[in-house]
Amino acid sequence: MENESTLKHLIKAIQHGDLCTVRQQLSEHANKQSIIYTHFGKSGDTLLHYAARYGHMDILRYLVEELNMDIEVYNNDYKRALHEASSMSHYESVRYLIARGAKIDSLKKADWTPLMMACTRRNLDVISELLDHGADPSVQNKDGWNSFHIACREGDPVIIQHLLLGKPEVWKTKSKTGRTPLHTAALHGCENAVRILLERCSYEPDEKDSCGVTPFMDAIRNGHIAIAKLLLENHKASATAVDVLGAQPLHQASVTAQDDALSFLVHNLGIDVNTRATKLELTALHYAAKEGHTDTIKNLLGLGADLHARDTKGRSALHMACIGQHAETVRTLLQMGLPDTKDNTGNTARQYAKKPNII
Known part of the structure; x- marks a missing residue:
């Protein structure tokens, strides 16, 4: 050849x-x-x-x-x-x-x-x-x-x-992870697509995928506030639905650092910024700290988040920042006055840190 x-x-x-x-x-x-x-x-x-x-x-x-x-x-x-x-x-x-x-x-x-x-x-x-x-x-x-x-x-x-x-009937389909086309359109910020789906298709409000995520959650955690409003007004979506880990849209927006969405949830919808996820009672501040979103932490504190909140294991946001190995976030939390106290098993945040000099 x-x-x-x-x-x-x-x-x-x-x-x-x-x-x-x-x-x-x-x-x-x-x-x-x-x-x-x-x-x-x-x-x-x-x-x-x-x-x-x-x-x-x-x-x-x-x-x-x-x-x-x-x-x-x-x-x-x-x-x-x-x-x-x-x-x-x-x-x-x-x-x-x-x-x-x-x-x-x-x-x-x-x-x-x-x-x-x-x-x-x-x-x-x-x-x-x-x-x-x-x-x-x-x-x-x-x-x-x-x-x-x-x-x-x-x-x-x-x-x-x-x-x-x-x-x-082509809309009546779900992916292998249970996601509908409405999830997909909301996730990707396709507002006109969401409008059509709500007008012409018969999706149940707050249909969940295999992780318990709803279209409203997809919209919020990706910062698509106009779509979130559309789902609230035209589809009776819940702003406090929980996924399989017990996290609400508030917590998911903290994970993805969607500060405008967090402000929308707290100021416009009246969501308590200190609401806890049901599994480990993590707050939005815990989630943001674990991901190293320092600016989001500051935004949450401005919205009234409790800096000293602990989860069921006695861990503070400082523990979570060390778990995530985020040195800048650790420094910021220390500067804000959050002490390195022990969790329920006697471990300090420093003991969670794998990187040298992270705290």
Whole structure:
């Protein structure tokens, strides 16, 4: 077989859409079939993959019609040409491959279909073409996501509406971790998507994933306050629901250092800043300290957090900062006057620190 390095000019010609050079390069090889089915690089792409990825129709036709290349040839990730064309929004290439009989719901690695790939690019023409030829938006990948999950992550309202129009029940899906498209849209800050889902779909308020997380929690812990308000007003979401660890949105916002969300919860919704998570009775201050969010600690104290609060094990925020090995946070808490006292087992915060001189 021809050494791969000697064929780099052929690959470059395909990438640049230079059909004349492609013809010339292939004419120099006695065994064209061997060359066109060579798998290049770690991904194992063939010439057909390159042509579809870059959307060069003349080269695509040449490979398929003149050289009789199999359009279902796959690379090391089981990607076909239709996956490539769909993921890169090459509408004409998608149309051509479908017309030549490409399998519409072929699965690449992790069980992604061409439609899923298209939904990552928000190209309505490509998505419509796939749907019109039988692509199933309810097919799930290895994580339990379908095309509707992906569309809700991207947040294009036109595409979301189009998928719902084509298959109204497509919203009735959960990932393998129990997450709905509403979770996905809230997590990624897709406000228009959330509006559509609340208007057109029948999600139960505060549906929880396998970790006990609700869409409202997803919105809050990622700082999407407008979506949090929308869920409160239009979906009767709970601002005090707890996850499997007993943490409320207040605690989750402390973990992710969403200071505006914390202010919203305390000032606008009246949440007690010293509310404790039910498992170990950790406060928001404990969570922020463990993650090393010094500015969030200051914000929480400004909101009325108790600097000296202890959990059920007798640990203060200083203990948690040492557990997280956050030297700056430790210094800040000491400067604020939090003493290095012992927990219920007699250990000081210093004894939790693994790094030298952290306290």
